[in-house]
Amino acid sequence: MRFSIYAVLVATVLSAALSVSAAAQKFQEPSREELQMTSDPKAPGAAAVYLELKEETNNRSHFVSRYARIKVLAEQGKEYATVEVPYIPGYTAVPIIEARTIHADGTVIPLAGKPEELLVVKTSSSHLKVSVFNLPSVEVGSVLEYRWTVPMTGGKTTGVYDPSIEGYLDSALASSTPEWEVQQPIFVHKASYYFQPNSDLDTNVLGTQVTRYVNGERASYLLYSQRLPAGFQVQHSPAGDFTLEIRDVPAIPREQHTPPEDAARYRVRFYYTPYVSAQVFWDNERKRWSKQLDEFAGVNDTIRGAAAQITAGADTPAAKAQKIYDAVQGLENADFARVKDESERKALHVKAEVKSAAEVWNEKSGSGNDLAALYLALAHADGLDARGVQVANRSRRIFDNNYLTLSQLDGLVIVLRLDGKDIYLDPGEKLCPFGQLAWQHSLAGGLDQGNPGPAVTPPNSTKDAITAHAAELTIDAQGNASGAVKVLMNGPEALHWRQAGLRQDADEVSKEIKESLTQTLPKGFNVEITGIQGMSTSQGYLSVMAKVNGSLGTVTGKRIVVPAFLFSTDAHTEFVSDEKRERPVDMHFAEQVIDDAIYHLPAGYTVEGAPQAVQLAWPEHAALVVKTQPGPGTLDIKHIFVRAFVLLDAKEYGALRDYYQKVAANDQQQVVLTSGVAASQ
Numbered sequence: 243m244r245f246s247i248y249a250v251l252v253a254t255v256l257s258a259a260l261s262v263s264a265a266a267q268k269f270q271e272p273s274r275e276e277l278q279m280t281s282d283p284k285a286p287g288a289a290a291v292y293l294e295l296k297e298e299t300n301n302r303s304h305f306v307s308r309y310a311r312i313k314v315l316a317e318q319g320k321e322y323a324t325v326e327v328p329y330i331p332g333y334t335a336v337p338i339i340e341a342r343t344i345h346a347d348g349t350v351i352p353l354a355g356k357p358e359e360l361l362v363v364k365t366s367s368s369h370l371k372v373s374v375f376n377l378p379s380v381e382v383g384s385v386l387e388y389r390w391t392v393p394m395t396g397g398k399t400t401g402v403y404d405p406s407i408e409g410y411l412d413s414a415l416a417s418s419t420p421e422w423e424v425q426q427p428i429f430v431h432k433a434s435y436y437f438q439p440n441s442d443l444d445t446n447v448l449g450t451q452v453t454r455y456v457n458g459e460r461a462s463y464l465l466y467s468q469r470l471p472a473g474f475q476v477q478h479s480p481a482g483d484f485t486l487e488i489r490d491v492p493a494i495p496r497e498q499h500t501p502p503e504d505a506a507r508y509r510v511r512f513y514y515t516p517y518v519s520a521q522v523f524w525d526n527e528r529k530r531w532s533k534q535l536d537e538f539a540g541v542n543d544t545i546r547g548a549a550a551q552i553t554a555g556a557d558t559p560a561a562k563a564q565k566i567y568d569a570v571q572g573l574e575n576a577d578f579a580r581v582k583d584e585s586e587r588k589a590l591h592v593k594a595e596v597k598s599a600a601e602v603w604n605e606k607s608g609s610g611n612d613l614a615a616l617y618l619a620l621a622h623a624d625g626l627d628a629r630g631v632q633v634a635n636r637s638r639r640i641f642d643n644n645y646l647t648l649s650q651l652d653g654l655v656i657v658l659r660l661d662g663k664d665i666y667l668d669p670g671e672k673l674c675p676f677g678q679l680a681w682q683h684s685l686a687g688g689l690d691q692g693n694p695g696p697a698v699t700p701p702n703s704t705k706d707a708i709t710a711h712a713a714e715l716t717i718d719a720q721g722n723a724s725g726a727v728k729v730l731m732n733g734p735e736a737l738h739w740r741q742a743g744l745r746q747d748a749d750e751v752s753k754e755i756k757e758s759l760t761q762t763l764p765k766g767f768n769v770e771i772t773g774i775q776g777m778s779t780s781q782g783y784l785s786v787m788a789k790v791n792g793s794l795g796t797v798t799g800k801r802i803v804v805p806a807f808l809f810s811t812d813a814h815t816e817f818v819s820d821e822k823r824e825r826p827v828d829m830h831f832a833e834q835v836i837d838d839a840i841y842h843l844p845a846g847y848t849v850e851g852a853p854q855a856v857q858l859a860w861p862e863h864a865a866l867v868v869k870t871q872p873g874p875g876t877l878d879i880k881h882i883f884v885r886a887f888v889l890l891d892a893k894e895y896g897a898l899r900d901y902y903q904k905v906a907a908n909d910q911q912q913v914v915l916t917s918g919v920a921a922s923q
Contacts, residue, residue, distance in 0.1 A: 269342065270294070270311065272385045277346050279313055280383070284490060285429035290319030292426060293385070295433040301417035301441040307391040312428075314384045322428070323380040327390045329361060329373040335395045337361075341388035343377050351379040353388070394418060417441045422486065424470060425508035430491040437484040437512060439464055454514050457530070457648065461514035467645040468510045476510055486510065498816050501828040501889075505640035515646045523646045524696065528689045531648060535630050535691065537598075539619035544600040549623035562624050563658055567669060567676045570617045571780065574607035575672040578744040610670025614654040617669040627659035631666075631697055633688035636828075641687025643696050651688045655679060655699065666699055673740040675780045678706055681734040681831040685888055701888050707733035707833040708783075711762065711809045713790070716842040717915070721795030721802050723841075727769075729759065729786040734831045736776070736784040743777045751777075755786055762809045767792035795915070806853045806911040807881045808839040814883070814909060817902040823895035829888055837881040843915055849877055851914035858908065860901040863887045866908065877913060 272293075282291050296309040312322050329337050339360060341353035353360070353375070360375040377386050394416035422435045454461045466484070468476050474488045494507055517523035552569045553562040599619035602608040608616065614630070621628035632651040634641040641650055656667040671680040683699060690697035708731070715725035731739070743751050752771050760769045773787040795804040805811045817827075843849070849872050856868035864887065869880040883905070890898055 269340070269387050269389075272311070272344055272387075276313060276385060277344070277348060277383075279315065281315060282313070282429065284431070285493065288319075288429055288493070289316040290314050290322050290428050292428060292430040292433070295426070295430055296435075297420070297422060297433075298436040299418050299420040300436070300438045301394070302438045304394040304416050304441070305391050306394065306418055306420070307389065309389040310387070312386040314380060314382055314386065317382055319428075320380050320382070323377040323386055324374050325377070325388055325390070327361065327373045327375065328392055329357075330371070331363065331373075335393040337393075338391040339375060339388070340390075341375070341377050341386075343379050343381075344385040344387065345379075345381055346383035353378055419512050419514065421512070422510040423507070424486070424488060424510060425491055425494050427494055429493050431489065433486075433488050433491065435484075435486040435510070438482075439484070439512070440482055456514055456516060459516040459530075461516050463515050463518050464512065465515055465518070465646060466510055466512045467642065469506075470508050470510070484512070495824045497820070497823065497825055499827050499829055500825045502637065502639050504638065505642075506825050511645060513645075513647055517646065520644055520646060521695075524643070524689065525694060527648050528691075528694065531632060531689060532630070532691045535615060535618070535632075535654075539599045539615045539622070539630075541619055541623045542600055544603060545619045545623045548603050549620045552620065553624050559626055560660055563621065563626055563660065563665075563667075564676055566617060566620045566624065566626075567667060570613050570620070570669045571672065571674075573602075573613060573616075575610055575613060575670070576607060577610040577670070578672045578741065579607075610672075611652075611654040612670075614656055614668075614670040617656055617667070621656070621658065629657050629691040631655050631657055631688055631690045631699065633683055633686040633697075633699055635682050636684070636686045637682040641696065643687070653683050653686070653688075655683050657690070657692070671737070671741075672744060673778075673780045674737055675706075675732075678702065678733065680737060684831065702733065702831050704832045704834045704884055704886055707735070707831050708836065709735050709833065710836040711838070713808055713839045714842070715790070715794070715808070715839065717795060717802065717804065717844055719797075719802070719844045719847075719917075721793060721797045721804070722791070723794035723804075724791035725789075725842075727759070727763075727788045727790050729788075730783040731786075732783050733833070735833075737780075739784060740777055740780070748777075756788070759786065759788060763790065764792065764794060764805055764808070764811065767794075800917040801850070802844070802847065802915040804841065804913040804915065806879060806913050807837060807909050808879075809837040810835075810881050810883070810909050812909075814902050814905040817895075817899045818906050820899070823892045823899075826892055827890040827895065827898065829885065832886050832888055833884075835883045839879050841877045841879075841913070843875050843877065844917075845875075846918045847915045848918070849913065850916040851912070852877060853879065853908075853911045853913075856908060858901075858904055860897070863898075864901060864905075866905055868908065879913075881909075 276293060282288055285291050291313050293311040293313055294309070298305075298307045300306075306328065312319075314320055314322065323343070325341070327337050327339070328334065336357050339353070339357045343351045345351070361373045362375070363371055363373050365371060377388060380386065417439070419439070420437055424433065424435075466476060470488070471491065474486070477485045479485070491508060494503060500506070515523060517526060549566065553565050556562040556565050599612075599616040602612045602616045618628055618630055631654070633653045633655060634650050635653050639650060654670060656669060658665045658667055665677050666679050667676065668674040668679045668683055671683070674680050679699060679702065681702065685701050686699050688697055688699070710730040711727065712730075713725060713727045715723040717723045739751065739755060742754065752774060755774065756769050756771050760767065763769065768791050770789045771786065772789055774785070776782055776784040795802040852870045852872065853868050855870065856866060858866040864883070864885045867880075867882040871878040
């Protein structure tokens with residue numbers, strides 16, 4: 243019996259080696275039309291396009307491969323000569339690499355060298371380590387052709403009756419579950435994808451049943467979610483493999499103010515799950531997650547004692563809730579602190595991993611989610627009605643109810659029931675005010691301990707997201723201006739800078755605030771930050787004081803023409819030029835921007851022309867109010883813009899663009915100052 247098992251395993255290993263070798267088929271000769279291409283009518287202005295793309299994950303033959311042909315149409319397209327490979331030295335097998343560059347005249351320059359010599363490990367844009375190689379002698383007009391194949395190594399078997407064959411079984415179990423990124427940064431003319439999910443053990447070569455587990459539960463179902471253009475879908479054959487053939491896939495849209503790319507791009511994701519129904523899955527996952535949260539946030543003597551100490555003297559539930567929030571916010575938040583190494587943890591008697599809210603309290607430190615769970619425990623200990631909501635971070639992804647994995651949900655917020663109303667809290671976001679959510683946790687989907695089915699957190703209120711600019715400037719007869727500016731912020735903008743202050747030194751934050759303020763002022767203005775207050779507290783406004791000076795007006799004869807709106811001249815132009823929209827609009831949060839500029843006029847000058855009072859509304863979405871108040875030698879102009887919407891479907895873009903065009907036109911108004919001599923003429 244042992245001999246026959248070895249024979250089957252040897253045959254399996256040989257079969258895998260032959261399959262990997264077979265994957266390295268001959269390259270395709272480019273057509274005359276492909277060589278002579280200088281542009282692509284299907285992708286106007288593109289720097290490069292995929293002529294063909296193939297990806298294969300073959301668990302039966304134990305390899306993952308990618309084949310591509312790319313036409314370089316402009317200088318920027320030469321960046322596609324750098325190719326990433328899923329190779330981690332010391333962890334994955336050395337890949338097989340074949341590549342060549344074909345110039346427009348047909349000259350072929352093959353890639354030479356061993357993979358170990360060609361591959362370079364670097365840090366990607368996502369701050370992860372990746373291995374790359376570069377194709378040789380790339381020119382505008384070149385066709386790039388490459389194929390890499392990575393052999394799979396090592397699954398993990400348990401309970402093997404004969405330890406001497408465990409290594410062979412691990413090899414036979416080696417497998418991978420792919421995600422097909424169907425939409426790429428550049429246009430794709432033709433693409434094909436293949437997934438054979440069954441390894442040798444899955445196909446019962448050894449008469450063995452493979453069991454997979456997800457979060458401790460037996461995962462018997464292989465499912466997939468697909469977001470694809472109309473007319474295309476994944477095909478599942480009777481043999482158990484999956485294929486997708488697709489053509490003319492547009493490049494990922496590059497538009498302003500969009501949801502995370504992960505939420506909209508065409509893709510297919512495979513995954514194993516214990517449940518075949520989304521409703522059953524999320525119902526069970528909510529119960530399982532809720533039980534785990536209750537266990538972590540369990541109330542014991544430590545928590546009871548801490549709650550009693552914290553809320554001493556508070557005589558209302560609201561006062562107790564606020565005191566607990568302040569106490570939790572005062573602890574060290576590991577999400578905003580340098581991670582301690584093992585020696586530091588030992589010296590401070592700090593555990594590498596905490597397993598309960600009581601341990602978080604004792605350590606006076608924890609991750610954001612740990613601290614949120616601690617708040618839940620302390621609230622329960624003091625008799626408050628509170629529950630947890632696990633949400634997707636909206637800065638990274640949008641919750642997909644059809645993608646059956648809890649890994650989408652990575653943030654814990656708390657719902658507090660006070661006086662018959664739900665109040666959402668974000669204790670795990672350092673310096674987030676009581677009763678508010680960080681913007682990435684608002685309008686976020688997830689699971690609510692107290693309610694079945696998917697949950698969505700509420701949007702923010704515009705009163706909790708105010709940015710106010712106040713300026714007092716003196717204008718001289720040459721059109722130059724100087725004076726002081728003060729900026730007040732609460733809500734998301736204030737939280738952004740306050741959290742930046744936790745990660746960076748004060749000088750760097752001051753520099754970035756200066757750059758941000760400079761961008762709101764007319765070009766050429768100089769800004770000197772003179773003070774910043776309210777950085778280390780979540781209460782009240784963050785205030786920034788600055789001295790400013792620069793050329794503000796244009797002198798024409800006896801007149802000076804000055805921008806009417808000091809801070810808003812170019813503030814609402816983002817949707818004006820683009821006629822169409824492919825993706826939804828995501829403005830992150832609703833807000834109010836209040837600008838108040840007081841101009842002191844040059845001696846002998848009066849106001850000849852100034853903006854009229856304006857009330858421009860987009861019902862239930864936005865409103866603009868302009869007020870002008872002249873005085874002796876002064877002009878006070880107020881510009882108040884309220885944007886109540888956060889997310890808009892692309893279908894509403896026409897109305898959005900129309901409104902922003904009106905606002906942008908209004909914001910181009912000017913102030914005309916005239917000297918007394920000109921006025922008498």
